[in-house]
Amino acid sequence: xxxxxxxxxxxxxxxxxxxxxxxxxxxxxxxxxxxxxxxxxxxxxxxxxxxxxxxxxxxxxxxxxxxxxxxxxxxxxxxxxxxxxxxxxxxxxxxxxxxxxxxxxxxxxxxxxxxxxxxxxxxxxxxxxxxxxxxxxxxxxxxxxxxxxxxxxxxxx
Amino acid sequence: xxxxxxxxxxxxxxxxxxxxxxxxxxxxxxxxxxxxxxxxxxxxxxxxxxxxxxxxxxxxxxxxxxxxxxxxxxxxxxxxxxxxxxxxxxxxxxxxxxxxxxxxxxxxxxxxxxxxxxxxxxxxxxxxxxxx
Numbered sequence: 001x002x003x004x005x006x007x008x009x010x011x012x013x014x015x016x017x018x019x020x021x022x023x024x025x026x027x028x029x030x031x032x033x034x035x036x037x038x039x040x041x042x043x044x045x046x047x048x049x050x051x052x053x054x055x056x057x058x059x060x061x062x063x064x065x066x067x068x069x070x071x072x073x074x075x076x077x078x079x080x081x082x083x084x085x086x087x088x089x090x091x092x093x094x095x096x097x098x099x100x101x102x103x104x105x106x107x108x109x110x111x112x113x114x115x116x117x118x119x120x121x122x123x124x125x126x127x128x129x130x131x132x133x134x135x136x137x138x139x140x141x142x143x144x145x146x147x148x149x150x151x152x153x154x155x156x157x
Numbered sequence: 158x159x160x161x162x163x164x165x166x167x168x169x170x171x172x173x174x175x176x177x178x179x180x181x182x183x184x185x186x187x188x189x190x191x192x193x194x195x196x197x198x199x200x201x202x203x204x205x206x207x208x209x210x211x212x213x214x215x216x217x218x219x220x221x222x223x224x225x226x227x228x229x230x231x232x233x234x235x236x237x238x239x240x241x242x243x244x245x246x247x248x249x250x251x252x253x254x255x256x257x258x259x260x261x262x263x264x265x266x267x268x269x270x271x272x273x274x275x276x277x278x279x280x281x282x283x284x285x286x287x288x289x
Contacts (some may be wrong), residue, residue, distance in 0.1 A: 016193060016194050018194045018202035023177055043170050044166065053167075055211055056171075056212055057167055057204075060204025082203045083271060086232060086233070087231065087232060089233075137253065138272065
């Protein structure tokens with residue numbers, strides 16, 4: 001029994017303009033865990049003295065892989081919005097190496113998905129960074145994705 | 158004043174520009190199609206806004222407390238308050254405490270109205286020259 005979301009993962013991992021520009025690629029899925037990869041690139045380095053990928057890129061990678069984990073947990077694609085994201089930087093990434101990020105959605109409520117994610121070169125047991133994040137599901141209208149972009153039908157509520 | 162971000166490849170990738178008033182930096186991420194994370198709305202990728210906030214914090218710490226090495230983040234928390242529309246984003250950071258080893262920084266990002274931020278950052282940076 002293959003969830004239809006699994007066929008969409010490569011597109012969801014790299015299909016938007018930003019993730020495409022960053023060169024993200026879908027890596028793999030194992031149960032509720034999903035992995036994507038950020039290939040090392042000179043123009044994505046944070047500190048030119050070290051050659052290490054930027055912390056901002058690591059944050060983007062962890063934010064994005066967390067979204068994929070939410071869709072896997074939901075078993076479908078729907079609009080979601082990151083509510084918040086905390087990233088702990090455990091050590092410097094290795095210079096000129098790809099980063100892999102793995103995420104797992106460990107709890108879903110009607111309106112919120114709770115996620116943990118890790119970024120590493122070789123193994124999640126030796127992470128460069130770890131993230132804990134929450135995503136609003138689109139069923140939650142007041143904080144739904146793009147709520148401030150729509151002309152609010154519930155204005156005055 | 159701060160040419161720092163011009164030296165950082167990822168800041169250049171995001172197209173960041175820095176303006177300063179006294180020692181306070183305002184960093185702008187000009188809208189570019191490659192920042193879009195949700196093509197349907199369309200909305201900026203939250204990661205690009207988070208990276209703007211993080212780099213603004215780095216630049217502000219480095220501007221006020223110059224060191225040989227860049228301040229390195231210990232942890233960073235970003236709250237997404239509103240979806241980022243496909244227009245420029247601005248960010249400013251405030252250092253709430255700078256100790257000998259750790260600095261605590263708050264930063265906000267906004268688009269047209271500074272009173273309506275689209276994202277807020279809370280971060281700790283390592284100030285010491287030695288490793289984490």
